[in-house]
Amino acid sequence: MLISTGIPTEEDLQGVMPPAQRRKLGPVAMAECFQKIPCNPCVAACRQKAITMGNDINECPKIDFDLCTGCGVCLTKCPGLAIFIIDETYGADTALVKLPFEYLPLPQAGQYAMGLNRAGEELGWFKVVQVIKGSARNLTHTICLEVPKELSMEVRNIREGGYRDE
Numbered sequence: 011m012l013i014s015t016g017i018p019t020e021e022d023l024q025g026v027m028p029p030a031q032r033r034k035l036g037p038v039a040m041a042e043c044f045q046k047i048p049c050n051p052c053v054a055a056c057r058q059k060a061i062t063m064g065n066d067i068n069e070c071p072k073i074d075f076d077l078c079t080g081c082g083v084c085l086t087k088c089p090g091l092a093i094f095i096i097d098e099t100y101g102a103d104t105a106l107v108k109l110p111f112e113y114l115p116l117p118q119a120g121q122y123a124m125g126l127n128r129a130g131e132e133l134g135w136f137k138v139v140q141v142i143k144g145s146a147r148n149l150t151h152t153i154c155l156e157v158p159k160e161l162s163m164e165v166r167n168i169r170e171g172g173y174r175d176e
């Protein structure tokens with residue numbers, strides 16, 4: 011149960027997951043935000059107006075996957091580190107997962123980091139394609155990770171430190 015474990019259930023995920031058909035078209039955001047808390051910077055961050063919340067700031071955000079371009083701005087503005095960008099068009103067998111990260115040290119592009127699932131379990135070493143550093147006022151960095159396509163909906167974090175060069 012999410013409230014006691016911090017891990018969303020399959021049912022939770024099905025409710026926020028971009029459909030497979032949409033994922034075939036290019037990068038798209040997925041907000042894994044399931045608790046009713048007063049928070050909405052993601053809504054304001056999206057210039058495409060793809061994220062809505064209704065009139066109650068406690069509601070969970072909803073993403074219109076047809077409007078979303080996968081730009082990743084919302085990912086950097088979410089204090090809950092709950093938004094991910096998935097690009098299943100990245101390679102023939104690989105996908106690019108962009109995930110928020112606030113630990114130091116950061117990996118460098120070209121290094122390999124241990125990818126973790128939502129439960130913190132290790133999934134393997136994956137190549138860091140790019141690191142987009144946050145600003146002085148926003149220390150949410152974006153890690154762009156190349157993963158096997160079948161793990162695009164599984165890899166949601168990296169283990170901090172211990173990065174490998176290959």
Ligand code: SF4
Nearest residue numbers: 056078079081082084
């Ligand atoms: S990735 Fe960009 S377009 Fe998509 S919801 Fe986030 S801010 Fe909006």
Ligand code: SF4
Nearest residue numbers: 043049051052088090
């Ligand atoms: S900014 Fe993040 S934590 Fe806040 S409502 Fe949006 S997705 Fe949820």
